[in-house]
Amino acid sequence: MFKKLKEAFKSFTQSILSFFKGEEKEEKPTPQTTSVQTVTEQVTEVSQQETTQVETTAPRVEIKVEVKAPEKEAVEKPAISTQVQQPVPEVEEKKPGIFARIAQRVTEAIAYTKLSEDKVTKLCEDLFVKLVECDVAVEVSELITENVKQELLSLKIPRFGADKEKIIREAIKRALLKTIEDVPDVDFVELVKKIHEERSPVVLLFLGPNGYGKTTTIAKIGYLLQKLGYSVVFAAADTFRAGAIEQLEEHGKRLGIRVIKHRYGADPAAVIHDAIAHAESKGIDFVLIDTAGRMHTDVNLMDELRKIYRVAEPDLSIFVADALLGNEALEVAKTYSKYVNIDGLIITKVDAYPKGGSILTFLVVLKKPIYFLGVGQRYEDLIPFRKEWFISQLLE
Numbered sequence: 001m002f003k004k005l006k007e008a009f010k011s012f013t014q015s016i017l018s019f020f021k022g023e024e025k026e027e028k029p030t031p032q033t034t035s036v037q038t039v040t041e042q043v044t045e046v047s048q049q050e051t052t053q054v055e056t057t058a059p060r061v062e063i064k065v066e067v068k069a070p071e072k073e074a075v076e077k078p079a080i081s082t083q084v085q086q087p088v089p090e091v092e093e094k095k096p097g098i099f100a101r102i103a104q105r106v107t108e109a110i111a112y113t114k115l116s117e118d119k120v121t122k123l124c125e126d127l128f129v130k131l132v133e134c135d136v137a138v139e140v141s142e143l144i145t146e147n148v149k150q151e152l153l154s155l156k157i158p159r160f161g162a163d164k165e166k167i168i169r170e171a172i173k174r175a176l177l178k179t180i181e182d183v184p185d186v187d188f189v190e191l192v193k194k195i196h197e198e199r200s201p202v203v204l205l206f207l208g209p210n211g212y213g214k215t216t217t218i219a220k221i222g223y224l225l226q227k228l229g230y231s232v233v234f235a236a237a238d239t240f241r242a243g244a245i246e247q248l249e250e251h252g253k254r255l256g257i258r259v260i261k262h263r264y265g266a267d268p269a270a271v272i273h274d275a276i277a278h279a280e281s282k283g284i285d286f287v288l289i290d291t292a293g294r295m296h297t298d299v300n301l302m303d304e305l306r307k308i309y310r311v312a313e314p315d316l317s318i319f320v321a322d323a324l325l326g327n328e329a330l331e332v333a334k335t336y337s338k339y340v341n342i343d344g345l346i347i348t349k350v351d352a353y354p355k356g357g358s359i360l361t362f363l364v365v366l367k368k369p370i371y372f373l374g375v376g377q378r379y380e381d382l383i384p385f386r387k388e389w390f391i392s393q394l395l396e
């Protein structure tokens, strides 16, 4: 899953990593002289006189690793762990804090490295291109790249010993999570259980253009709800496409779920009305409504959808989005939400969609929860979607 997007993040991580590895090589051989010199340059607030004092008194030893930053006030002994024990330089009492500050800079300069803004900008330009190639919409790629850039600029990587790759991955993960922070993370099962505690039947309406996977997804959700112990009825409100009723009936037969239907050409709102009435009279827990696929540009069919929505008064109105159609599906969803409310999404055909980018686009642009990813044609092929899980998958 998401193979191409994963590769994009992987190669980005590797580019940053190779930069840090190069740095480490340059810095390693004669750490003492270079380090103190670097530090001297960094400590701009220290006067020239103080700087000279440091250069002459700092321990001339190979500073190994574990470097503890001293407490602000603990001036007497710079807490630098060294291989060779050296006399601690005497500090004049009247200038507390200077050595502590310098020692801290020594510590930081030796122990950590940072990426320069130029380097980060260059690396992020490459990331931007890769994201766009993976179907992430341009404005979303910009947002992600900017967040990644901010994270990387504030990143201090230990030069020695640390798992640098992990640190970089975590930074990218924080940036991605920030990009989608205002999208609710919804556990579909918990949500419908909660709704069901309040009222029954719970009505779920499935919307989307032709062939996006509505009917298949309804069957999958019916199967899931049955496994949770609920009773289900299907409403065959696609009275338009030839074969649509039989397709739903076939699923109903396999799953042991009753299908409420009228003839082709009948008013879909009437089918929905009957299905809800049936569920109420029989004490059935869930009504799943299959609607005809319609393009967002077809004004008549979109007006019909508005009527369907009014009659169904769904507890959840679910837009079924075909991942393969990427940003085209996004435009459709945007127009749909001008006609009816959309509570959440299910993204189908993710198993056949290595790019993965449209999922990020959906999240950032629509700001609606994704309940599931459809990952195949079997009833079990539905993966609950969680933001943290998704982002971790991308950075695996």
Ligand SMILES: Nc1nc2c(ncn2[C@@H]2O[C@H](COP(=O)(O)OP(=O)(O)OP(=O)(O)O)[C@@H](O)[C@H]2O)c(=O)[nH]1
Pocket: 208, 209, 210, 211, 212, 213, 214, 215, 216, 217, 238, 241, 244, 292, 293, 294, 348, 349, 350, 351, 352, 373, 374, 375, 376, 377, 381
């Ligand atoms: N690989 C894969 N195929 C899927 C998935 N979901 C649906 N499909 C396939 O997509 C095709 C269309 O699915 P349908 O469920 O008929 O789509 P629909 O939205 O109901 O289509 P209309 O009724 O024409 O509007 C079928 O061949 C499904 O088997 C999925 O998650 N993965």
Ligand SMILES: [Mg+2]
Pocket: 214, 215, 216, 238, 244, 290, 291, 293
């Ligand atoms: Mg259908």
